[in-house]
Amino acid sequence: MKRFLSLIAIVAAVGAGALIVARHAIPVDTISEAVKTEIGAATGLAPNLRGPVSMSVFPARMVSFSDVVLGDAAAKEPAVAVEQMIVNLRLMPLLAGRIEIGDITLIKPHITVDVGADGHTNWSPLVDTLARALRPDTPHDERLLSFSEIRINDGTIAIRDPAHGVTETLEAVELSLAWPSIAKSFAATGHFNWRKETVAANVAMSDFPAALSGQNSGLKFRFNAGPMNAAFDGTMSYAPNLKVDGTLAADAGSLREALRWTGGTTLPEGGLGRFALKARAAVNDGTLALSNVNAEFDGNVAEGVITYSTTGARVVQGTLAVETLDLTPYISTIRLVAENTRNWDSTPIALDWFNGWEADLRLSAAAVRVAHARLGRTAVAATMRSGRLVLTVGESQSFGGVITGNIALGKTEHGAEFKTQMQATDIDLDKTMIELFRMRRAEGVGSISLEMESSGPNIHDLARNLDGTAHITARDGALTGVNVEQLLRRLAQRPLSGNGDFRTGRTPFDRLNIALQITRGTATIEDVEMVGPNVRLGLTGTTSIPEREFDLSGTASLTNAAADTSNAFELPFVVQGPWDDPVMLPDAQTLIRRSGAGAPLLDAVRDRKTRDAVESAIRRLTLPGVPDRGQR
Numbered sequence: 001m002k003r004f005l006s007l008i009a010i011v012a013a014v015g016a017g018a019l020i021v022a023r024h025a026i027p028v029d030t031i032s033e034a035v036k037t038e039i040g041a042a043t044g045l046a047p048n049l050r051g052p053v054s055m056s057v058f059p060a061r062m063v064s065f066s067d068v069v070l071g072d073a074a075a076k077e078p079a080v081a082v083e084q085m086i087v088n089l090r091l092m093p094l095l096a097g098r099i100e101i102g103d104i105t106l107i108k109p110h111i112t113v114d115v116g117a118d119g120h121t122n123w124s125p126l127v128d129t130l131a132r133a134l135r136p137d138t139p140h141d142e143r144l145l146s147f148s149e150i151r152i153n154d155g156t157i158a159i160r161d162p163a164h165g166v167t168e169t170l171e172a173v174e175l176s177l178a179w180p181s182i183a184k185s186f187a188a189t190g191h192f193n194w195r196k197e198t199v200a201a202n203v204a205m206s207d208f209p210a211a212l213s214g215q216n217s218g219l220k221f222r223f224n225a226g227p228m229n230a231a232f233d234g235t236m237s238y239a240p241n242l243k244v245d246g247t248l249a250a251d252a253g254s255l256r257e258a259l260r261w262t263g264g265t266t267l268p269e270g271g272l273g274r275f276a277l278k279a280r281a282a283v284n285d286g287t288l289a290l291s292n293v294n295a296e297f298d299g300n301v302a303e304g305v306i307t308y309s310t311t312g313a314r315v316v317q318g319t320l321a322v323e324t325l326d327l328t329p330y331i332s333t334i335r336l337v338a339e340n341t342r343n344w345d346s347t348p349i350a351l352d353w354f355n356g357w358e359a360d361l362r363l364s365a366a367a368v369r370v371a372h373a374r375l376g377r378t379a380v381a382a383t384m385r386s387g388r389l390v391l392t393v394g395e396s397q398s399f400g401g402v403i404t405g406n407i408a409l410g411k412t413e414h415g416a417e418f419k420t421q422m423q424a425t426d427i428d429l430d431k432t433m434i435e436l437f438r439m440r441r442a443e444g445v446g447s448i449s450l451e452m453e454s455s456g457p458n459i460h461d462l463a464r465n466l467d468g469t470a471h472i473t474a475r476d477g478a479l480t481g482v483n484v485e486q487l488l489r490r491l492a493q494r495p496l497s498g499n500g501d502f503r504t505g506r507t508p509f510d511r512l513n514i515a516l517q518i519t520r521g522t523a524t525i526e527d528v529e530m531v532g533p534n535v536r537l538g539l540t541g542t543t544s545i546p547e548r549e550f551d552l553s554g555t556a557s558l559t560n561a562a563a564d565t566s567n568a569f570e571l572p573f574v575v576q577g578p579w580d581d582p583v584m585l586p587d588a589q590t591l592i593r594r595s596g597a598g599a600p601l602l603d604a605v606r607d608r609k610t611r612d613a614v615e616s617a618i619r620r621l622t623l624p625g626v627p628d629r630g631q632r
């Protein structure tokens with residue numbers, strides 16, 4: 001054992017002595033020139049060693065260079081500027097009097113990558129040189145690389161691509177780039193800071209020489225950062241164009257934060273939370289095609305195909321199928337009515353996210369949720385062109401009927417423009433109003449046709465500038481919240497009776513027809529007719545959409561089935577007040593004339609002022625709790 005240890009000590013001493021002899025036998029200038037020549041030949045970038053040089057041969061065999069520049073030293077930003085470059089030398093060649101680099105460490109390098117309009121970079125010479133040096137058929141004496149690893153400590157990488165408007169900086173870069181001489185593989189492992197997030201990355205190529213020459217090579221990468229994780233396993237080549245094909249997986253706790261981090265673009269409010277994606281990915285000349293997509297957005301799971309092109313404008317195309325599509329997260333921030341008021345919201349509409357991209361998407365869902373509403377099988381197409389979003393409902397089997405139409409929303413200089421054409425056929429009116437508007441006003445089977453357009457900076461102005469038409473027909477239903485028949489029966493028998501509130505109950509009808517013309521926010525009734533088994537009702541007047549108020553007048557009458565023809569009763573009335581709580585006021589003069597005791601009193605009062613006072617007093621008697629018209 002002692003002899004074995006003594007032998008090791010002798011070998012170590014001889015080796016150290018040989019290294020010291022080699023150190024003095026080979027001048028530092030010679031070593032510097034050899035290193036400079038090999039790096040220049042390997043990278044295609046001329047090294048400029050501007051600082052002092054130091055050398056150590058024991059225990060480490062290294063040469064340290066300060067203030068090193070690779071590339072054009074006179075350039076404003078050369079390809080590489082390094083504070084310190086440490087070159088480790090191979091032992092056996094050094095003992096034989098030759099200089100061969102084992103590996104290189106760059107301390108605080110600043111690396112610049114400039115991408116030209118043709119896709120080539122200032123590092124293209126390095127790629128060509130590596131491809132030539134690492135070819136399997138290259139003779140050994142013509143291989144320019146003796147080293148197979150470069151380490152970067154505390155580096156900075158600046159990437160500039162003016163053609164695509166890209167300027168990015170990676171900071172605190174800690175990377176190891178290795179291409180073992182006994183294998184074809186290449187690996188880059190490490191981490192860096194990008195946009196205030198630490199990114200851990202790992203890239204591996206199974207055939208590095210093939211990849212450098214533009215041929216197919218296996219490619220794997222892992223990407224882990226605070227907002228997002230991604231992984232890829234497939235193949236790549238870059239001749240004649242960049243091509244990548246394989247399986248892509250990505251996920252983010254918040255897609256909104258991930259998009260803000262990666263793109264810095266304006267995003268719509270609402271949604272964009274939990275996100276996960278797995279798909280077959282193919283990249284070809286600036287176009288990313290995803291097939292066999294399985295994606296999760298805010299709890300919605302979709303399958304289909306998606307393509308994304310960065311050539312020219314950013315364009316998203318695709319066809320997706322969803323079992324249950326929940327749109328609630330995306331409309332949760334939309335406020336139609338201002339908080340704690342009954343007025344339309346006046347917050348400016350923000351559509352800046354409409355700019356800079358285009359889309360053509362097809363979506364089908366077995367069921368759709370929109371807040372409290374539940375829609376059936378629905379097919380929708382969404383297109384975005386020049387800042388204008390168009391949603392086309394091919395067919396939605398909802399509320400017992402079918403809904404079709406389109407909605408267009410565009411960004412303008414002063415806010416937004418809105419246009420829609422919608423048709424709903426044979427829908428359940430009661431279910432529709434409860435789920436969409438959270439109120440009950442009508443029952444029955446009906447059809448609705450809408451054609452409207454407007455523009456303005458906010459919801460209130462959109463309501464004020466609204467133009468269009470609306471047509472509603474219904475059958476075998478009822479008006480809810482009012483019992484017109486009961487009101488007419490009581491007033492026909494006792495015109496001046498004042499007890500009872502008739503804003504409850506329901507009024508059945510056989511058919512209902514409503515036609516509205518909307519001009520600058522005012523809806524004018526062109527035709528309203530309701531015919532029921534016991535009541536007939538006609539209506540005229542207007543409703544103010546900006547103020548959300550009714551100003552209507554009409555006539556209600558008992559039909560022959562409910563009243564004696566010899567004593568038919570028709571009652572004019574008005575409907576006034578807010579949409580959510582309107583007041584129906586019977587005509588006071590009709591009631592007074594209907595009353596045997598009150599009619600002579602009304603005839604006796606000829607003065608208008610006196611007559612109005614009497615009418616007001618009788619109104620308060622007959623309709624307690626309802627404000628007089630003079631008090632409204």
